[in-house]
Amino acid sequence: MNELDVTKKKVSSLYSVETLLVDLHNKGMQTTGLTIGGRKGGAGPTDDRAFILNGKPVMIPVLNEPAKHSPYSLVQESSTLSLKHEELRSPIATFLEAVKRPKFYDLTTKDGIPYNKIAVLHGADVLASTVIQTCIRWSKEKRCQFCAIGQSLESGNTIARKKPKQLAEVVKAAEKLDHIKHITLTTGTPNETDRGALYLAECVKAIREVSDLPIQVQCEPPEDDTLYQVLKDAGANTIGLHVESFDEDVRRKVMPSKSEITLETYFKAFKKAVSVFGRNQVSTYVIIGLGEDLEKTIDGCEKAAKLGVYPFVVPLRPLQGTMLEFAEPPSSELMTTIYGRVSNILETENLSSTKSEAGCAKCGACSALPFFEKVIDKEGIDYAEELRN
Incomplete structure (x- = not known):
């Protein structure tokens, strides 16, 4: 042949x-x-x-x-x-x-801001917004090499800070016009203490005045771990604490500033967040293709899953204008291997993307992991088989 x-x-x-x-x-x-x-x-x-x-x-x-x-x-x-x-x-x-262009993109807020500068559609039914578009790590020396958070602000496609009332206004319209099913609120890191958690809580509270849709909040682990309860009490259903990599050497190289928050700190945050939000309602991004050690990655995913955290594994996407723009994505063979091994971990720990109430794990559009899952619930339903069919 x-x-x-x-x-x-x-x-x-x-x-x-x-x-x-x-x-x-x-x-x-x-x-x-x-x-x-x-x-x-x-x-x-x-x-x-x-x-x-x-x-x-x-x-x-x-x-x-x-x-x-x-x-x-x-x-x-x-x-x-x-x-x-x-x-x-x-x-x-x-x-x-x-996926069709959302109808809410054609509207503007009461103070004249186009709705799509406040929030955008992810996947087919997720409304997402970066509530604070600036980040203390957005400099050549500090930035995460894969991140493009500052680019849309520099190009004028968004605004630096979305007001809670603006977000509520957009959510109300998107739910009515485009039938969104859940909401993701992420943030650039504004400081080294609450790391945006308090502002996320304000945004969630405003949305809760107009919508009951499930909401995920995403931020770096705040220093004060009582803020997880503050976010939960505000109305957040799930939280994303994105470690990006379980290889500390890779984290120091690719995320020179964010890596100062150690893996040990992340695992402590995972444990506390799960105690507030529950198993399967805490997730973490795990990027493959940064030069990480495979076994360290699998071990990290397993350790997180045992705590009840869903490891949302994704391939590196080399984005325009980032320091990794011309990097090679991981091979499909490697991703298939990792998806298979992580799906076995999920099965063992009874975790599933379908059991997450909101956010990246629930959407799943950036990862093939949901298609590899095999979680049988008490009624005998194979979630992965439902996805494939």
Whole structure:
């Protein structure tokens, strides 16, 4: 079997939805000639576009460097979008659909700010906002090398601080017009003490006056661990404490400032947060592709999961304008291995993306991990099988 035949055999195996998604997350896809939009710069998922793949929301890179050279391309055929691979004549998938532009994007707040500068749609039904767009770590010497939080502010696509009343106004409209299901509020780090937790609590309180939708808050661990209860009492349902990597050497190299918050501090924060929010309602981002040690990563995920924390494993997305813009994403083989091992940990600890009430783990669009999960609940329901079908 020659090299081309091997490639074709490998690519044709991608009809498995979870395997295809792993490859798309790493390599992105070209969209030349199509007007499909996409968000460039900023916090959270960016340089990508939201699609529905096999009925489920996914965020696929379309603007970053890997996407420019991806073997995958999106092609318009009559009234449908087809996904093609450069080595195959026939489409790999015709079940890919771009998520429509939200209706609330066309509105402005009472004080004249476009709604999409206050909050944006993630996936298909998640309203997300970076409530404080500035960060004390946003300098060449201190910044996290993968982060793009300052770019959307510099380009004028957002505002520095979203007022609680503005957020409530946007939530009310998005829930009515676009049927959002849950809300994610993250923040740049404004200081080394509460790390944005108090302002997040103010924002949650304002939203609770107009909506009962589940809310996740995301911040670095505050020094005062009583603030987890403050966030919970304000109305937050889940919390994201994003460690980014379980390899301390990688953290010091890639996150020179944030890594001053040690892994030991994070695990203490995990334990306290779980005592307030409950198991499966605390999550942490774990980025693969930063040069981390595989076993340290798996061990960290297992240690977190045993505490009740959902390790939301994602591949590195090299974002435009960041210090890792031209970095190579992890291989699909590596991601498949990690997803498989972490899903086994989740099964053992009875954790699942579907059991999370709000946030990144609940949405799952930036990771293929939910497709690898196998958690059987008391009624015998296999959550991963539901996703695949």
